[in-house]
Amino acid sequence: MNNPLRAPSIRVTGDRTSDTPTPPVHLSVTRESLLSTVNLCKSYHQGKCSVPVLKGVDLDIESGKFTAIVGKSGSGKSTLLHLLGTLDSPDSGEIWFNAERLDQWSLRRKDQFRNAHVGMIFQFYHLLPELTTLENVLVPRMIQHGLISYWRHRSKYMRRAMELLALVGLEHRLHHKPNQLSGGEMQRTAIARALISDPVLLLADEPTGNLDSDSGRDVVDTLIKLKQQRQVTIVMVTHDENIAAIADRVIALVDGQVQIRR
Numbered sequence: 356m357n358n359p360l361r362a363p364s365i366r367v368t369g370d371r372t373s374d375t376p377t378p379p380v381h382l383s384v385t386r387e388s389l390l391s392t393v394n395l396c397k398s399y400h401q402g403k404c405s406v407p408v409l410k411g412v413d414l415d416i417e418s419g420k421f422t423a424i425v426g427k428s429g430s431g432k433s434t435l436l437h438l439l440g441t442l443d444s445p446d447s448g449e450i451w452f453n454a455e456r457l458d459q460w461s462l463r464r465k466d467q468f469r470n471a472h473v474g475m476i477f478q479f480y481h482l483l484p485e486l487t488t489l490e491n492v493l494v495p496r497m498i499q500h501g502l503i504s505y506w507r508h509r510s511k512y513m514r515r516a517m518e519l520l521a522l523v524g525l526e527h528r529l530h531h532k533p534n535q536l537s538g539g540e541m542q543r544t545a546i547a548r549a550l551i552s553d554p555v556l557l558l559a560d561e562p563t564g565n566l567d568s569d570s571g572r573d574v575v576d577t578l579i580k581l582k583q584q585r586q587v588t589i590v591m592v593t594h595d596e597n598i599a600a601i602a603d604r605v606i607a608l609v610d611g612q613v614q615i616r617r
């Protein structure tokens with residue numbers, strides 16, 4: 356199998372039926388667009404009231420690029436990111452992960468896909484307070500494999516986690532707990548955790564929203580380094596125009612639809 360991190364772009368192949376069990380999602384080289392949506396719609400319902408949030412989103416995320424999503428608070432940025440990351444389902448429209456209709460996959464296959472190929476970073480880090488930096492980074496591998504299988508591969512994953520923590524500049528904080536880290540360090544731990552499964556796609560929801568500008572800049576520099584060194588495709592929601600300015604592409608959500616800024 357090609358290493359998807361090294362590939363210029365990827366394509367999913369595998370069983371298209373929604374019945375379980377499903378085989379692992381495999382990736383191979385194909386065209387430039389990694390992820391796209393067609394006429395994506397999503398409303399939330401509260402009692403009899405329906406709140407339309409996404410009203411026909413057409414989007415094309417290029418492989419290996421850093422795309423920033425901007426828009427007013429409440430414009431649906433997080434909703435869109437959750438749909439792209441298969442954490443939620445659209446009411447209608449299509450989501451393509453290259454040549455496959457992601458939105459038509461079974462829940463199980465979406466889980467597999469997300470665990471294996473998508474890294475997620477959120478504004479509030481969501482680190483486990485009782486675990487060290489190193490242990491927090493290893494958590495997705497423990498969940499993915501189950502304890503016995505994880506234990507068998509433990510030294511390999513430990514090495515990988517330490518490499519990633521060095522990549523995000525935290526090699527000197529391996530055994531600190533979250534309450535002994537700064538906000539920027541916690542977010543860089545969360546980035547390392549998001550990378551432990553070697554994702555092709557990194558989805559970040561206002562990852563600098565809780566940080567001062569210097570720490571925020573460190574986090575963005577780390578993400579850009581990742582994009583350059585490992586060709587990870589990054590989609591980042593941000594309200595920070597300075598960060599949007601260094602993205603390869605900027606799209607804005609306005610009235611439930613996408614406006615391409617550049």
Ligand code: ADP
Nearest residue numbers: 399400408426427428429430431432433434435
């Ligand atoms: P953004 O991330 O751009 O601030 P969100 O995607 O979080 O916006 O939310 C878009 C709109 O959908 C907001 O008006 C929000 O109140 C509403 N919303 C989000 N999640 C839910 C939910 N689970 N139930 C009802 N309304 C929701």
Ligand code: MG
Nearest residue numbers: 432433434560
């Ligand atoms: Mg949001």
